Amino acid sequence: MSEGRELLIRAIKNGIVIDHIPSEKVFAIVEILKLKEYSERITVATNMPSSSLGRKGIIKIEEKILEEKELNNISLLAPNVTINIIDNYEVVEKSKLDKLDKVIGLMKCDNPKCISNHENIETKFIRVEEDLNENNLEEKTKYKCFYCEKIILEDEIQIQ
Numbered sequence: 001m002s003e004g005r006e007l008l009i010r011a012i013k014n015g016i017v018i019d020h021i022p023s024e025k026v027f028a029i030v031e032i033l034k035l036k037e038y039s040e041r042i043t044v045a046t047n048m049p050s051s052s053l054g055r056k057g058i059i060k061i062e063e064k065i066l067e068e069k070e071l072n073n074i075s076l077l078a079p080n081v082t083i084n085i086i087d088n089y090e091v092v093e094k095s096k097l098d099k100l101d102k103v104i105g106l107m108k109c110d111n112p113k114c115i116s117n118h119e120n121i122e123t124k125f126i127r128v129e130e131d132l133n134e135n136n137l138e139e140k141t142k143y144k145c146f147y148c149e150k151i152i153l154e155d156e157i158q159i160q
């Protein structure tokens, strides 16, 4: 690091830090949290060096409390992020999000014939258990529509 030439991202006083975001998911999270309309200080960083991910993104949002629906939406898009709650500059809570087993009313079914696209009912998906492929790598997470059984891969998720 060249001394004095590098501005580090500043610590925040109160709020939340979403850390270890895959870089390509950062702007999707900015969008689902509607941060464009948010008036407190927000820091968004992508392609930051990370020992575990190679590169990562970070979003810091001052004075923000995440609601359950927002947490669920984040976990749909980027299940392995870390949520840090900051209170008076201290990390007072750190949690990893879990993948959702059931996803109700958050994502769209992309089958145009699906009843959930025609009737006024909440969408409902069940996570399909991952199989390990022959290289022992986890396959992509899949969700199955409860109504029409259409499978949605994690990269194809459309938030409602």
Ligand code: CTP
Binding pocket: 010, 011, 012, 013, 017, 019, 058, 060, 082, 084, 086, 088, 089, 090, 091, 094
């Ligand atoms: N952070 C912040 N403002 C603070 C405290 C922490 O923005 N007042 C940020 C840090 O920059 C980091 C994240 O919150 O991105 C988590 O902080 P900390 O737990 O101190 O960092 P690490 O130990 O590196 O976290 P982890 O083990 O989860 O990688």
Ligand code: ZN
Binding pocket: 109, 110, 111, 114, 115, 116, 145, 146, 147, 148, 149, 150
């Ligand atoms: Zn469906």
